[in-house]
Amino acid sequence: MCRGFLVPDSGDGSPVNPDSMSSAWRFLVIRSGLPHVRFHDLRHMTPATWVAMRIVVIKVHHLTGHYPPDVFAAVLVASFVVLVSAPSAQASPVKVKIVNFPFKPADVSISKGTNVVWKNGTSATTHSVTAYKGPWSKDTTVFAGSTTSFTFISMGTFKYFCRFHAHITPSGRCVANTGISTRMCGTVVAH
């Protein structure tokens, strides 16, 4: 309940449907490669941040609508317990190198939640890490010497290619682009 707060409208004066906010949020989180976090979790993160900034609890519970203060304090303590007991360190990042043309290794097998980092180790060739349809979305140009990364939060097989040098046919076959002798495709299997 947000008494006295403004509600975003959907363009015609009616309030935005909360479900459309949630699905837009889910899409943004997946597209950015961030770990899974619900839109609602931001509401809990906000008072925790305020408390960390030493804004007094009595004010925070009024602003968030968590009432009464002792209930709010209990919720806050429970949130911290969940945070502290959550598995801490994620698996360390898995690295894929681009030295000349192929991705090395082209196929990697990871646990879900792992961050994969692609490094373009060439001195002058631009490549890309481009998702081949399926359950993920990525199309990043990787200039010589730079990197890009993606955290695979769900299980699955994620195919990708370098759009400058290869493409994947509708049947899933990796084919080098015209004039290129080396195919540039890779697969990440997250389990």
Ligand SMILES: [Cu+2]
């Ligand atoms: Cu390339």
